[in-house]
Amino acid sequence: MKLVVQVKLLPTLEQAAALEATLRACNRAATHVASAAFDRGVKDRNGLQKLLYTDIKAKFGLSAQPAVRVVKKVVDAYATQAAQARAGLLGKTTSSRYRRAMSSPVGFRPEAAQPFDDRCLSWQSDARTISIWTVGGRMKNIRYTGSADQLKVLHEHRKGESDLVRRGGKWFLIATCDLPEPDVTEPADWIGVDRGIVNLATTSDGTNYQGRGLRRYRYWCALKRAELQKKQTCSATRRLARRSKKEQRHATHLNHRISKEIVSVAQRTGRGIAVEELDGIRERVRLRRDQRGTLSSWPFYQLGQYLAYKAKRAGVVFLEVDARHTSQRCPRCGHTERANRPARDHFCCRRCGLAGPADVVAGVNVRDRARSAWAFVTMPVPFAPA
Template sequence: MSLLSVKCKLVPDASTAEKLSRTVNQFANACNYALQVAHRDSVWNKFALQRAVYRELRERFGLTANLAVRVIARVGKRKGKKAKSFKPNSVDYDQRILSVNIEAETVSLSTVDGRVKIPMHIGEYQRQLLRTAKSIQGGVLVRKKGSWHIYLWCEHDDPPVINPNGFLGVDLGIVNIATDSDGEVYSGKHLNSVRHRYRRLRQKLQKKGTQSAKRLLKKISGKEHRFASHVNHRVSKCIVAKAQRTGRGIALEDLRGIRERVRLRKPQRATLHSWAFHDLAQKIRYKAERAGVPLVFVDPRNTSRECPACGHTERANRPTQALFRCVVCGYSGLADHFAAVNIGRRAAVIQPNAGAWNAAHGYHATCKPRTSVRGR
């Protein structure tokens, strides 16, 4: 079984929106109160924390029984993390306090002012996912910039995983978003130009500092992120479709912690920190799971310095960012392509133990319900 989070826009009237706002605010206040108690008394066990704060959550904040339990569950996840307060922007729901009518396009939610029924917009792709789901496990109500959305957690049967005939290696990068072992390049030129344009615009507006500049900064916030997410959706769909069509698995590098490991000059740091490799990897991951395509993460060390012809590994094999030329055998070509070939070969070697390797490195077969689907 896997969970997929399907995002739908809500269209509440003024009265219902006010009820939702009060619920979001009280939910956040209750979370902050429970968090204070948890830190003060070092109580993180679900049942112990419930005994300590449940009655207060019901009486002081006016939450229903199930909303109070959702507060305790959310706060319990903060164990070992910094005491950062919760913001009033979302509420967690389970099956008992959320129900969906797909045909009528409505969702029923529990609030501090009773149960409300809210119209919502469902696209054709979202409708298909909701209809084919075995069940809806719950969801998250989100308020953002005056708009309301519901993220519904849909439980789906995992498709049969294919027995791969080799692996499609994929090298993720900044100049080229991705390059596969077949030699296909997904250029990042347009995305990087958009990022640079927004970065320059933000710098100018922040330097100006007027009220109109601040309004414009607020207006353009999120545009760059949405554009990058759209590009990553498009690239991930192409990669997964190719692997499925050719009966291969997908191999990616395990790039976690790369921002801390890499040392760059100051002008290059902004480019590195805006590199959305994790987002692209997660999109490839959940799309591959839904298509039954095996996904393997491999050790990234020296994938771009190893010669795919003779195996010689040396820094001098990369005379430039784009070019690979082996100093021993003279084999040369596009560096990203050769890196992708090496990634695919490493995946083929660890394939028999891929499940154990991925589990040991924190990768699991079931995708967490955090990836939204909007017509992808």
């Protein structure tokens, strides 16, 4: 399985200046290649490399392998744009957003991430240093650091490209690691997980991870941003810059912690993990105007991603099931009605009288659907005589 590991670089002032000049040169070259690809209608790797390889080496001071990486970066960007357009992520073909995206070449920020392969970047694991190509020549002995677990995975399983990133004035390398996949065992049962806003996650076992703290923190961050933006002073701008992505990091930390606990319980008890499939939730759910921002920015998808990759790494089966009426269906008699959930936190079946916390009932319904879906998937195909 593919995994990325992020390490922090600790360059000197001279090394940082060389890295910055390299990143800016590569992104200027990428913008030039993207513009030429758009004007000439050539967006395949071989065609672009044949047209522009010599040009970008001469104009931007890149050596052979970085020039190849720049072309590949542009090809990947156009491939991503085409995939987004096919999936409808850029809106309808008649929308102004779609027209803006498709009627102009892809652009690259001056400090956008730049990939380096083993010809341009080498790792010295024992010394915890790297040697990297720059526009000013090969830069050696750049120190890096990270957590013990990350460094162990990096040194044992690193394979492929690494991306050089500058974020908030700090330098990072994001390396691709190829880990062996553990054997997946047949699940003895399932843990159903219901995701929400009031409760970030609720399992069919009754474990509840409340979202009250995150909701209050996000509200406080919104007030703080508004207060600083209103001042319009240099010091307020600096504080806003320092606080950027702090709220996102907090939500990411919570999702990591929740997913780690759920996966560890599933691994210890020999069960699989089932979640609701929330694709298209914005189209299915009608909300008040004041609720739209909360739903759009809440990290449902990220929690599902973390559960999926942590489960895969632990050898736990992960499954997505149909999300329709999980909070309105009675898991005992199967009666489904909106009135079964008279309040947000309470469930009471109008037919058989089963009552309990609404999110736990939803988690039980997710678990039951996973049981049925898994039994169907693993059902042997009957033999058909010729």
